[in-house]
Amino acid sequence: MIKKVYPIVVNPKGTKFLMVEDINKTIHTIASLGFYGVGVAQYIRRNWRRLNLKTIEDIKRVFYKQLEWYLNPKA
Numbered sequence: 001m002i003k004k005v006y007p008i009v010v011n012p013k014g015t016k017f018l019m020v021e022d023i024n025k026t027i028h029t030i031a032s033l034g035f036y037g038v039g040v041a042q043y044i045r046r047n048w049r050r051l052n053l054k055t056i057e058d059i060k061r062v063f064y065k066q067l068e069w070y071l072n073p074k075a
Contacts, residue, residue, distance in 0.1 A: 043066055044051070044059065051062055 044062060048059075052058065
C-alpha cells in the first residue's frame, strides 16, 4: 500500500533513493544503498515500533542519525 514516493538525497555526493510510506518497502530501499544501508535498514526494521516511526520525517531522522553513526562510530 504505497501512497507517496519521496526522493531523498542521502549524502553530499548526491546519492538518491526513493523512500515510500510502506515501512517494508522503505527498509528494502534503504538496504539497496549497500553496506551501510543494510545495517541501518536492519536497525530500523528491528526497532521501528520502539522508535515510534509514524511518518517519513521520523524515518529520515533515524536514518540520517544511524548513517552518521555507521560512517563515524566514535562520534
